[in-house]
Amino acid sequence: xxxxxxxxxxxxxxxxxxxxxxxxxxxxxxxxxxxxxxxxxxxxxxxxxxxxxxxxxxxxxxxxxxxxxxxxxxxxxxxxxxxxxxxxxxxxxxxxxxxxxxxxxxxxxxxxxxxxxxxxxxxxxxxxxxxxxxxxxxxxxxxxxxxxxxxxxxxxxxxxxxxxxxxxxxxxxxxxxxxxxxxxxxxxxxxxxxxxxxxxxxxxxxxxxxxxxxxxxxxxxxxxxxxxxxxxxxxxxxxxxxxxxxxxxxxxxxxxxxxxxxxxxxxxxxxxxxxxxxxxxxxxxxxxxxxxxxxxxxxxxxxxxxxxxxxxxxxxxxxxxxxxxxxxxxxxxxxxxxxxxxxxxxxxxxxxxxxxxxxxxxxxxxxxxxxxxxxxxxx
Numbered sequence: 001x002x003x004x005x006x007x008x009x010x011x012x013x014x015x016x017x018x019x020x021x022x023x024x025x026x027x028x029x030x031x032x033x034x035x036x037x038x039x040x041x042x043x044x045x046x047x048x049x050x051x052x053x054x055x056x057x058x059x060x061x062x063x064x065x066x067x068x069x070x071x072x073x074x075x076x077x078x079x080x081x082x083x084x085x086x087x088x089x090x091x092x093x094x095x096x097x098x099x100x101x102x103x104x105x106x107x108x109x110x111x112x113x114x115x116x117x118x119x120x121x122x123x124x125x126x127x128x129x130x131x132x133x134x135x136x137x138x139x140x141x142x143x144x145x146x147x148x149x150x151x152x153x154x155x156x157x158x159x160x161x162x163x164x165x166x167x168x169x170x171x172x173x174x175x176x177x178x179x180x181x182x183x184x185x186x187x188x189x190x191x192x193x194x195x196x197x198x199x200x201x202x203x204x205x206x207x208x209x210x211x212x213x214x215x216x217x218x219x220x221x222x223x224x225x226x227x228x229x230x231x232x233x234x235x236x237x238x239x240x241x242x243x244x245x246x247x248x249x250x251x252x253x254x255x256x257x258x259x260x261x262x263x264x265x266x267x268x269x270x271x272x273x274x275x276x277x278x279x280x281x282x283x284x285x286x287x288x289x290x291x292x293x294x295x296x297x298x299x300x301x302x303x304x305x306x307x308x309x310x311x312x313x314x315x316x317x318x319x320x321x322x323x324x325x326x327x328x329x330x331x332x333x334x335x336x337x338x339x340x341x342x343x344x345x346x347x348x349x350x351x352x353x354x355x356x357x358x359x360x361x362x363x364x365x366x367x368x369x370x371x372x373x374x375x376x377x378x379x
Contacts, residue, residue, distance in 0.1 A: 004302070009072065013079050016054070020083020023048075027348070033086045037351050038204030040088030041121070041164055049087060050119035059097060063113035069305035070239060074246035074297060081250025084348070088206060089121035091247055092161045095240045096122035096169045099184070103224035103232050108186055112167065120166035125156040125187075125210055126233070132158075133368050135171070136179045136230065140212065142172040148219030150185065152193075156210040158362070162196050163208050165189060170212075175227050182229035186221045202354045237364075238304060238312050241320035244363045245297045248327040248356065252293070255327070255352040256286055259334035262341070279337055286330055293322050314376040321369040327356040 005013070023045065024030050033042045049055055058073035059065025066072075073094055080087055093116055100112045116122065131138040140154025152172055162168055168187040175181025187194070193215035199207045224232045260283060263274035273279055300315045331353040335342035342349040360366045 004298075005075075009075060012057075012072065013075055015052075016076060016079040016085075017083060019049075019052070020080065020085050024084050024086070030084055030086070030348075035204070037345075037354075040086060040203060040206050040355075041161065042086040043119075043164065045085070046087050046089060046121070047119045049085075049090075050117065053117075055090065055093070055119060056113075056117035058094065059101065059113050059117060063109060064117035065113065069301075070242065071298065071301040071305055074242060074301045077243055077246040078250035078253075078297075081247045082254045083250075084254065089161045089164055091243060092124060092165075093120070093122040095236070095243055096124045098239050099124070099169055099232065099236050100186075100223065102235065103184070104186075105220065105223075107220070108223060112186070115166055121161055121164050122167060122169065123159055123162045123165035124169040124171075125159045125162065126171045127158045128155060129157055133365060135233065136182070138171065138173060138182070140170075140172045142174050142183060142185065142217075144174075144219075150217045150219070150221060152185070152212050152215040152217065154212050156212070157208075158199070159196075159208045159210050160206055160362070162210050163198060163205065168210070169223065171229050171233065174229075177227075179230040181227055182233075183226050184223040184229045184232060185217055186223050187215070187217065191215055191217070202357070235311070238316040240363055241316040241369070242297065242300055242304065244359065245293075245316075245319040245323035246301070248323040248359050249290075249293055249297050251352060251356055251359075252290055252323065252327040252330045255330045255334045255349065255356070256283075256290055258348055258352070259283075259330075259337050259342075262338050262347070266338075266341075273337075282333060282337065286333060289326055290330070293319075293326050296322055314373055317364070317369040317372040320363065321366055321373070324356075324359040325366060327359055331356045 024033065033045060053066060054076060056065030057068045057076050058070060061067040097113055097116050100109055126135050128138050128140060140156060142150045142152045144150055166189055170185045170187045171182055172185060173181055174183040193213045195211040197209045198205050199209060201207060263279055264272055266273050297319045300312055300319050303312055335349050335353060338349055341347055
């Protein structure tokens with residue numbers, strides 16, 4: 001998008017950058033907001049983003065959103081990631097909100113989407129201990145009682161932001177067909193029978209196990225169609241992968257800039273280490289890869305806005321694959337260029353690495369993305 005940014009988009013990006021610099025611009029500020037890097041989401045700061053009207057960046061105006069598109073959401077994700085704004089709840093929220101926007105009832109859309117604009121966090125629960133990349137293998141089961149109510153039993157795992165979500169979009173089995181027997185449900189926080197347990201990770205508290213025991217939901221909790229969950233999931237994958245790509249693009253840019261700033265100042269053998277050819281060429285390669293990734297992510301986002309009914313499976317998978325692998329590479333090479341200091345908690349590079357390394361796993365592994373891309377060529 002680069003030079004294709006509209007005046008409104010350029011002003012929006014500048015405003016987000018200014019907010020990030022003002023609120024999260026120092027290490028002291030970031031440590032205070034994230035419990036020294038252990039928390040990826042700060043509720044109070046998130047509410048302030050809501051007050052600015054930014055959390056509804058790609059939601060319809062009738063629900064309080066700004067009426068923007070996919071490109072605007074990607075821009076927000078890229079800039080907040082670059083600015084290290086602790087709003088980790090937004091990534092699952094915007095992914096989940098798009099599912100409600102497309103498939104939810106009017107009541108669900110009004111309740112959920114307007115809540116997102118006000119600062120509610122959403123989560124989506126698909127993965128299970130035996131169903132990760134193979135989502136169709138999930139076993140969490142929902143059965144309908146006489147009168148229409150649903151009873152759900154099972155376990156979900158690796159559920160990002162479930163601990164701070166207002167509601168969870170739950171995918172459960174309602175039929176025996178592997179793909180044709182899945183249904184989406186609206187699961188409000190605090191529903192009896194739901195237990196959420198945090199899973200410790202390199203990045204602190206961000207994912208959870210969710211246990212469901214005799215959970216009862218009303219008949220109108222279904223999002224979309226009964227047994228239509230697989231098709232609904234597939235329809236949202238382009239946005240999910242693109243949003244994750246934009247998030248990691250911002251992280252790659254930040255890690256790159258941090259590394260360059262360090263090697264400009266660090267001196268060995270009487271001059272800045274960045275002036276040595278070994279590092280100068282590494283910087284040139286990374287800068288080129290970042291620019292290529294930026295163009296890819298933004299071009300796919302613009303295509304999604306221009307052709308909302310069309311699927312961009314190949315392009316979205318390419319963007320997710322490229323951006324996440326790049327973020328991992330930039331943070332690792334940034335640590336190498338910074339030497340021992342890159343490994344210390346005094347600098348942000350180790351924090352960047354911890355955030356980047358899992359990105360090639362969640363939202364569809366890099367191996368899955370390559371498989372998707374290959375299949376689009378008839379292979």
